[in-house]
Every structure is written in C-alpha cells, then in structure tokens.
Amino acid sequence: MSSYDLLVVGSGLFGAIIAHEARAEGKTVLVVEKRDHIGGNCYTEEVDGIHVHKYGAHIFRTSDKSIWEYVEQFCEFNNFVNSPVANYKGELYNMPFNMNTFHALWGVVTPDEARAKIEEQRVACENPRNLEEHVLSLVGRDVYEKLVKGYTEKQWGKPCTELPPSIMRRIPLRMIYDNNYFNDRYQGIPIGGYTAVLEKMLEGCEVRLSTDYLADKEALDALASQVVYTGTLDSYFDYRFGPLEYRSLRFEHERLDVENYQGVAVMNFNDRETPYTRIIEHKHFEFGTQPTTVISREYPQEWTVGIEPFYPMEDAENRARFERYRELAEGEEKVRFGGRLGEYRYYDMQDTVKSALAKYAAWFGGNGVR
Known part of the structure; x- marks a missing residue:
C-alpha cells in the first residue's frame, strides 16, 4: 500500500x-x-x-x-517596478531601451530624432548569419557596442559572431520616456x-x-x-x-555596513571586462530602510553535470x-x-x-x- x-x-x-x-x-x-x-x-x-x-x-x-x-x-x-540601469565603463543608461537611453547616448530629445539616429547607424543585412549582424541591422553600432555586445557575450560565453540571431529575435525600442522594464499590467x-x-x-x-x-x-x-x-x-x-x-550562474553575496550601495535594485554591467553581468541590491525590491545592505554579484559560468x-x-x-x-x-x-x-x-x-x-x-x- x-x-x-x-x-x-x-x-x-x-x-x-x-x-x-x-x-x-x-x-x-x-x-x-x-x-x-x-x-x-x-x-x-x-x-x-x-x-x-x-x-x-x-x-x-x-x-x-x-x-x-x-x-x-x-x-x-x-x-x-523593475527599472534597471546599464553601466558601460561608468556610463549609465536606463533600460529598457527608451528615450532616456537615447538621450544619454546621443542627446536626442524627440522620438523622430531617436529614430533618425538609429536609422543612420543601422548596418543593413538581409540574412544575418549571427547575432552581431542581426543586432547591427536592427539598432546600429552604439546600442550594440554599449548595451548588447559585452553583456550578451558574458551571458552565453561566446562572441556575438558565434551566437545565432535567434537569441535576440527582436529588440524593443520604446520611443517614450519610461524606464518600466516590463509591459505587464501586474x-x-x-x-x-x-x-x-x-x-x-x-x-x-x-x-x-x-x-x-x-x-x-x-x-x-x-x-x-x-x-x-x-x-x-x-x-x-x-x-x-x-x-x-545549459548555461549556469554563480552568485557572490555580500553584506555591507552601508545604507544604500548603488541606489537601484538591478544594475547591469555591459562591458566585456567586468566579470559579472549584474549586481543586485536586494533591499530595493521592498523599499528597505535598514542601516545595512546586501548585494549579490552574478557571474555567468559554463555548465557541467552537477552544477545548477x-x-x-x-x-x-x-x-x-x-x-x-x-x-x-x-x-x-x-x-x-x-x-x-x-x-x-x-x-x-x-x-x-x-x-x-x-x-x-x-x-x-x-x-x-x-
């Protein structure tokens, strides 16, 4: 039984x-x-x-x-509401890609100016063979170099020239000043x-x-x-x-005797040289006012049997x-x-x-x- x-x-x-x-x-x-x-x-x-x-x-x-x-x-x-910040060698950009991002990149103010800048930078490619060609054909050189290339290569452990276009089938470009990462109602x-x-x-x-x-x-x-x-x-x-x-991740957690380490829950590090992809400061998920804080660095890593x-x-x-x-x-x-x-x-x-x-x-x- x-x-x-x-x-x-x-x-x-x-x-x-x-x-x-x-x-x-x-x-x-x-x-x-x-x-x-x-x-x-x-x-x-x-x-x-x-x-x-x-x-x-x-x-x-x-x-x-x-x-x-x-x-x-x-x-x-x-x-x-998730409003992450992308850090590219000390330059800070709002995500997802929106008018705040485009203003920081190029100083543009209107959606038409942003569209024109993207169109100017796009590298036409009818049949992209890899992720680099695909992204360049969608958003151009600046967005690719500063906001896509380094982060993606760290995440997947391969150059973008060796990754398939399917990893990023579409890149949402929001022509509004809105840092809300998700479109979901709830x-x-x-x-x-x-x-x-x-x-x-x-x-x-x-x-x-x-x-x-x-x-x-x-x-x-x-x-x-x-x-x-x-x-x-x-x-x-x-x-x-x-x-x-699979691809796996490794986390380093650290308690710090500071009230506020980075001012945002999620900060991405988009350059290739920084070994981690992002730092999470957990108290900001619940608007914490504790005198201490806890951060987590997130490192992509190769997966083998036995690793999560x-x-x-x-x-x-x-x-x-x-x-x-x-x-x-x-x-x-x-x-x-x-x-x-x-x-x-x-x-x-x-x-x-x-x-x-x-x-x-x-x-x-x-x-x-x-």
Whole structure:
C-alpha cells in the first residue's frame, strides 16, 4: 500500500503549486527536495530584515489577472517596478531601451530624432548569419557596442559572431520616456519574500529536505501512487542520449555596513571586462530602510553535470536530444514531468504558474485555478 497519493520531486514554484492543488483536493502529498531549503531558485533568505534573492532577481509580473489573483492567495504584493540601469565603463543608461537611453547616448530629445539616429547607424543585412549582424541591422553600432555586445557575450560565453540571431529575435525600442522594464499590467514583489509564499503553498504536505530522489528512486516511488518530477529530464534517464546543455550562474553575496550601495535594485554591467553581468541590491525590491545592505554579484559560468542549470541551450542539437528524452518520458506510466527543467524551457514565474495549473488539470482532472 502506498503511503501517499502523490510524490512531488522538487519544491520550486512548479512543484509547490502541484502539491498545493493536490492538497486542496484532499490528497496526501510528500515533497522531496535535494537542497537544504524549499523554493528552488525562488528561495529568499532573510538577512538584517532584507529578503535576499539567493539565486538571482525574481520579479513577479503578468498581464493575466487570474494568475496574479492565484498567487495573491499566498501573499500581498508591493508595487515594485523593475527599472534597471546599464553601466558601460561608468556610463549609465536606463533600460529598457527608451528615450532616456537615447538621450544619454546621443542627446536626442524627440522620438523622430531617436529614430533618425538609429536609422543612420543601422548596418543593413538581409540574412544575418549571427547575432552581431542581426543586432547591427536592427539598432546600429552604439546600442550594440554599449548595451548588447559585452553583456550578451558574458551571458552565453561566446562572441556575438558565434551566437545565432535567434537569441535576440527582436529588440524593443520604446520611443517614450519610461524606464518600466516590463509591459505587464501586474508587477511586484511578495511582501515578506518568496520563501513565505512557498511555505504557504506547501502547508499540509510532508516535506523532506536534503533528499536526492534519483539516489533512492525505487524506495521513494514505492511511497506514492503517482509522481510528479520537476528535475532535469536527462538525469532522470541517466543521460542515456547525453546531457542536455545549459548555461549556469554563480552568485557572490555580500553584506555591507552601508545604507544604500548603488541606489537601484538591478544594475547591469555591459562591458566585456567586468566579470559579472549584474549586481543586485536586494533591499530595493521592498523599499528597505535598514542601516545595512546586501548585494549579490552574478557571474555567468559554463555548465557541467552537477552544477545548477539555469538557461537551456535551445539550439537544434539540444532540442532534438530533448525530443528523444520526451518520448521516453511519455512512456512512463506513474511519473509525470514538468517545470523548467522537466520541460527544458526557460520559464518566467508567470509561465511556471500557468503551466503548473494547466498540467495539474490535465493530469489529475482539477479545475486548474483554485
């Protein structure tokens, strides 16, 4: 006899929503988590009253009211709006690319002047072979050199001349003075941090931390009637067709005895020489007034098996390999696969919520929104 109706492998946002929906329907749920904390990459840790995003900035945003209201069950959002600053060798530019950016670059004042400057700098290319040719054909030399090239090469570990145009299919150019990075109607940070949100989602479930599912798969599977697995698909099948490739990140967190380090939550470093891509100052996500601060430097790094995967390398070779794994997954009778790792997709949090609700409804017959 199984002890639980459902075993959820992974306590990140996707797994926590699956677990919550199952509990709401009266199912008994066991959640196992390889790390020593819940929450996956959404995990926040409190330091001096500051909620530190331990795995990079997580800003919740959506234009779907039902998704916003779903998450509001577990928290109250503040009114944080992401307005990052790009630092290119000490020159500061607002992001996304808008009239404030163009004024700082060229001194232009009107949208027509900005369009004319971009058109003057564009390098026409009918069939771009790489990211450099693609971006130059869209926005010209200054935007490419100061705001795209260095950051992108650090992020992906390759020169832009070796990256496919598909990495940046379009570059939004806003001809208005508006530094709001996202267009979504609903934006904010959960007051009290994301860990509190995940704790509420997991209420009523048994949670086992520091538990490696794949190391004890047979015994754990025997505990439940059904399994939802949110880890990497290739590791589940013991890398039968070779590993799916990712880019990874490394974070350096530092507590400082200053009230305000950089004046903004997110500052990107767009030159190639600075080894990190950005610095996060966490207190600004919740408008903190603490006498100290915590910053995190974010370093892109090569991924190998055993390092935390962040961004899937969705080139043709990896997509083809994923499809082979997906066919294997469809043959599993008891186990279902989902989330950014289980689906080998980059998901924003709103995408994760939407996917988890839709998959729960498809798998278990729930209504998809509770």
